[in-house]
Amino acid sequence: MAGLIAYGAHVPYHRLARADVAATLGTAPGRGTRAVAGYDEDTTSMAVEAARTALARDGLRARIGQLFLATAAPAYLDKTNATAVHAALRLDEHVLAADMAGSVRSGLGALVTAARSPVPTLAVLSDLRTGLPGGGEEVMGGDGAAAFVFGGHRNGAPVIAELLAHDTVSDELLDRWRLPGAPASRVWEERFAEEIYASHADKALTAALDQAGLDRRAVDHLVVCGLHARACATVRRTAGTRPEAAVPDLTDAIGNAGTAQPGLLLADVLDRAAPGEIIALVVLGDGAGVLLLRTTDALPAHRSARPVAAQITAGSAPMPYATYLSWRGLLDREPPRRPDPEPPYAPPAHRRTAWKYGFVAARCEKCGTRQLPPDRVCACCHSVDAMADEPMEHIRGTVATFTVDRLAHTPSPPMLVVVVDYDGGGRFRCQLTDATEADAVIGARVEMTFRRTVTASGIHNYFWKARPVRTGEMEGTQG
């Protein structure tokens, strides 16, 4: 049986209150908050975090046959972004990693492609929604990522949701567009596309339900996603499903994460759906797409360790709007009088891919000492070339000592730095992120997270940081 075998979501820690935007700019007050990718996050790093959660179960990584990264905000053009995700996940080098990048609809594309692939496929949906200050894109947008593994084809991992049917309608439609490099997308008069989307959704839903031999009343969870909020509301209201089946879109709490929104909403439903329930995922954008899933008895035992709701609850107190603007590059602040950050160099980064992306340290085969970063000579017994790979991304640790560096170059000063002693041995000094100075204390518990540390000379640098272990979320990944 084929179907969904794993999923995970990443909701960034930071929040922006819409009221603060209104207070700063003197616009009409909005309610709620949006999720904000950290200054050290982009669609690639968020994709890694979501995928790590999805692949937390033992043995899953080895089953992945291909990986698609869908985003409307790719960290790079020309260069593949999915390969960074592939490297961070330590997938086999023969696993295809490719981007589906540029349009919000690529999220639907990745999900459908994964769902009907003949090999187990990881689809990662990641987006970072931005816009001009005060605009609807900025206030109602959100950032986040979600990852899904479809597979279970031959005696594989248990399927947690069967794919009953899917259908797509494609339509060349000028309702939203953005020239490459433009800061925000532009939108045609909303009412123009509303009815068109309602019609597309109806066609796709009808087709999918017909394939599955189901009635609309059979749908237990109706998830409607898309950047056209008005059309989404219409479809939710007129789809013909039971009223209580309509799933809230989380926009009040985290905003609309565009490409990733279908993923975040589907993950949220999977976090709480009972076995044997029917989920209809309806995605609007340049047409419509529908995936019909039925949860199985395996779902409760294989839910994500980091539920969407828990990540929403664990979010920070709202950040100042000025901080948001400077993180987004919309407020150009005075840099410290320090040398410009060093860009990564291609050869050392490539030589050390396992360490830099995979956080693979070394364990001495002679004396058992863990060593981060990996080197040829053991720091303890001095054996040479007796090192075995020691993946560390899932190991938690305790802060041995710390500092707050107010001189260092960082997009969000001051830089928090901790020396982490890992459970089971090994030590590493790194940045502490998603945290305040109060979190940097001796004895604090931390876990590792994949981040974009800096962009210098037009090159992104990715590496791992520590973040506080917060209550409400279980261990992120287990390798």
Add this chain to the structure above:
Amino acid sequence: MSSHGIRDRVAIVGMGCTPFGEHWTRSADDLLVDAVGEAVTSAGVTLDDIDAFWFGTQASGVSGLTLSRALRLPNKPVTRVENMCATGSEALRNACYAVASGAYDVAMAVGVEKLKDSGMSGLSGTAIPGAGDDSRGEITAPANFSLLAPAYAAKYGLTKEELKDVITRIAWKNHVNGARNPRAQFRKEVPLERIRSAPIVAGMLGVFDCSGVSDGSAAAIVVRAEDAYRYTDKPVFVKALSFVAGPADGLLDPEYDFTTFPEVVASAQEAYRQAGVSDPRTELALAEVHDCFTPTELVLMEDLGFSARGEAWKDVSSGAFDLDGSLPVNPDGGLKAFGHPIGASGLRMMFEAWLQLRGEAPPERTVPSVAQGRSLALTHNLGGGPGECVSFVSIVGSELTE
């Protein structure tokens, strides 16, 4: 294999040291020429009399040409050395060994650094080229050394406020000393409260917990001990030179607790062995130590054996290391008040030992211990940071051992 030391085999017979500070109108070349000129005058020689040069700089030039070009040296051997903030000490060590080996009669060690031309805050010119992959988590120097503070406080049961008082007193003491030093970068006493409430740079460290960023140069002339009195009535004899580059495992090994520099302990023990010193606290007349940041000086008091483990904070508080204390530490103001032009600092420390042992320091900062009969001085210079550093310890004396 063993380390033999060169106790009493060589002597320093001339030294020079520029004022340290913000030399906007002077280049590294200018500073070199001044320090070298003062040194040769002090020894009563000319540059022609110097057989070989060891030149230390971290970032203000590469190769021996930086020195030979500035001085227009006529085809002499010039070796450029670098060992982070201990670069000046490394130049001296090599010059001493060259003379002790018999290869040369007269050698000169020169150190220089020009930091203020960069326009950056802190020791920006000294960034260590990394792999460029963030795999080492580089942080600024004050942040690196500030890692000592919470660890020391936690281990010995001090509150953050108590520890802040201790490091504040270290800065205060060094500024008191520097105020009496015409060559120091900062020549004003600073009230305790101003130090304590200064803007924070990193961790617990305020602006006054950090050494100054300055320009400067210093030089020393080294000859065989038996030749020393041909140049001066008051030579300073080298008793011990000890240098270690640590295994840099403190950032890998959870056993390391950030309250010590094991490299300093190792180099100090070796220096005491070479010099035959058994109780440094009572045998030394003074110590010049690497107080790059105030918690560094605190920890060094224990690593160098001046205080028992966990007790340095009490000795600091009671004034044991003040100018008139039982062991004056950094009587010239230290890196704190003197500033820290990387390549010059190790030789600047030796310059203070030279002045004090010869009775040539200004009266207002002359240590009483020399008049009381102590004739040994220690200089300590380190580069790197907690967990991975290089450490140099010298012991010099104004008298030959029997």
